[in-house]
Amino acid sequence: NAGVTQTPKFRILKIGQSMTLQCTQDMNHNYMYWYRQDPGMGLKLIYYSVGAGITDKGEVPNGYNVSRSTTEDFPLRLELAAPSQTSVYFCASTYARDSGGQETQYFGPGTRLLVL
Amino acid sequence: QQPVQSPQAVILREGEDAVINCSSSKALYSVHWYRQKHGEAPVFLMILLKGGEQKGHEKISASFNEKKQQSSLYLTASQLSYSGTYFCGTGGSNYKLTFGKGTLLTVNP
Numbered sequence: 001n002a003g004v005t006q007t008p009k010f011r012i013l014k015i016g017q018s019m020t021l022q023c024t025q026d027m028n029h030n031y032m033y034w035y036r037q038d039p040g041m042g043l044k045l046i047y048y049s050v051g052a053g054i055t056d057k058g059e060v061p062n063g064y065n066v067s068r069s070t071t072e073d074f075p076l077r078l079e080l081a082a083p084s085q086t087s088v089y090f091c092a093s094t095y096a097r098d099s100g101g102q103e104t105q106y107f108g109p110g111t112r113l114l115v116l
Numbered sequence: 117q118q119p120v121q122s123p124q125a126v127i128l129r130e131g132e133d134a135v136i137n138c139s140s141s142k143a144l145y146s147v148h149w150y151r152q153k154h155g156e157a158p159v160f161l162m163i164l165l166k167g168g169e170q171k172g173h174e175k176i177s178a179s180f181n182e183k184k185q186q187s188s189l190y191l192t193a194s195q196l197s198y199s200g201t202y203f204c205g206t207g208g209s210n211y212k213l214t215f216g217k218g219t220l221l222t223v224n225p
Contacts, residue, residue: 031211033212035215040217040218041217042118042203042215042216042217042218043158043203043205043215044215045212045213045214048211048212050211058212059214090157090158094211096211103163103171104148104160104163104171105148105160105205105213106160107157107158107159108157109156109157110156110157
């Protein structure tokens with residue numbers, strides 16, 4: 001299994017440009033997450049999904065959009081990039097059981113985004 | 117609300133012990149601990165669940181005080197490979213985690 005994969009690894013955007021960060025997992029996990037990590041601030045949840053076709057906002061959703069058309073893929077869309085979106089973006093996934101058991105989140109390698 | 121981690125940073129010599137604390141103002145269902153090395157993704161260490169269940173690596177120990185909404189991660193006989201930033205993530209029953217700002221651990225020879 002490849003686990004959670006993310007592309008690209010690094011990207012430079014100009015202010016106002018748009019891009020999509022790709023995330024794919026091959027573990028048949030139902031829950032997927034997008035986080036951003038700024039220096040010294042920990043991980044902030046942007047959006048998450050509990051299954052194909054279902055998404056919801058996290059702590060910092062403004063300026064981002066997501067979709068989940070398949071179990072495997074959870075792309076993050078940045079519209080009208082701003083310098084404040086310069087960050088490292090991590091995708092993660094987990095399998096959440098109906099019985100309420102908590103499982104570990106598996107993280108992808110991250111995408112470093114610089115908006116100039 | 118973001119959990120508070122303490123200390124913010126700690127420096128050890130190889131073989132020394134350390135305790136990292138995580139405190140929340142909200143009632144907790146679970147606490148997750150991760151370690152992140154510079155430029156890499158966070159890596160799972162342990163989950164502690166309300167009710168006492170724990171899942172994690174054998175060499176890592178932690179505690180979860182549900183009444184005080186606190187968790188502590190115990191690192192004993194530290195090795196150079198323990199260096200990194202440790203994050204706690206606190207969760208409710210909805211599988212969303214809120215992460216602390218991290219504790220930077222440096223282990224020197």
